[in-house]
Amino acid sequence: MENRALGAIRIKQMKNLLLMRHGKSSWELNVNDEERALLQRGINDSKRVGQQLETLELNIDFVFSSPANRALHTAMICLRQIRFPLNKFQVVPELYDFSGNYVLDFVKKLPNDLSTVLLFGHNHAFTHITNSLGHQHIENVPTAGFVQLQLNGESWRSIYKGTTIRTIFPKQLKK
Numbered sequence: 001m002e003n004r005a006l007g008a009i010r011i012k013q014m015k016n017l018l019l020m021r022h023g024k025s026s027w028e029l030n031v032n033d034e035e036r037a038l039l040q041r042g043i044n045d046s047k048r049v050g051q052q053l054e055t056l057e058l059n060i061d062f063v064f065s066s067p068a069n070r071a072l073h074t075a076m077i078c079l080r081q082i083r084f085p086l087n088k089f090q091v092v093p094e095l096y097d098f099s100g101n102y103v104l105d106f107v108k109k110l111p112n113d114l115s116t117v118l119l120f121g122h123n124h125a126f127t128h129i130t131n132s133l134g135h136q137h138i139e140n141v142p143t144a145g146f147v148q149l150q151l152n153g154e155s156w157r158s159i160y161k162g163t164t165i166r167t168i169f170p171k172q173l174k175k
Contacts, residue, residue: 008106015159016116017107017133017138019126020046020049020078023144025070034068037128045170046074052168053146054167058116063087064106065120074144075120090112095121100128104158134164145169 007122031037039048062175063084065075072091079089094106103125112118127141134149141147146169151162 013115013154013160015153015156015163016058017129017149017151017159018060018116018118019130019140019141019147019149020074020118021122021123021126021143021145022046022066022068022071022074022120023077025143026135036068036070038070038073042070042074042143043077046077048170048173049144049146049168050078052173053078054082058082058118060084060088060118061114062090063118063120064090064092064095066097066122067093068096068122069089071120071122072093078120080142081149092110095119097125098122100125103129104132108157108159109119112155130164133159133161135161136164136167138164138167141167142169142171 023038023046025036025040025042063075063079065072079086093108094102097103101118103121123141126147127138130138130141130147130149133151145167147167148165149162150158150165155161
């Protein structure tokens with residue numbers, strides 16, 4: 001009887017959405033937007049933020065990245081820093097989005113067995129999502145900026161406004 005009572009208790013589940021904008025990219029080469037490379041500053045900032053993420057216990061279940069070169073490169077730099085297994089990493093076209101609509105649709109379709117997901121992508125999408133789902137207004141998620149949101153809802157489909165747990169921006173890490 002005691003086990004049944006415990007089984008009936010519903011634990012409020014939270015979903016953790018981690019967003020990292022790509023590092024500073026170059027406009028110098030005449031390439032299409034998706035092929036733009038990171039500047040050295042973008043590489044350095046991505047590494048710095050990745051080193052900071054390594055000190056946190058984020059327990060990331062899966063990582064997704066935009067297919068854009070600058071987002072993918074940022075992802076590889078950070079994932080190397082945190083020693084994240086690449087068999088839990090996927091590139092998805094929906095994250096090559098600037099409005100946030102495709103990103104949010106993608107998030108709402110995530111499998112519910114994933115509790116903590118890290119996305120690498122673009123602005124203005126990430127600033128929009130941060131301000132729509134977090135409690136703290138952020139004027140702009142900078143290049144190589146990281147935001148951790150803890151969202152209310154028992155499933156990704158049902159997520160709604162939650163809490164902005166932390167931000168890590170490169171300017172905060174420069175000495």
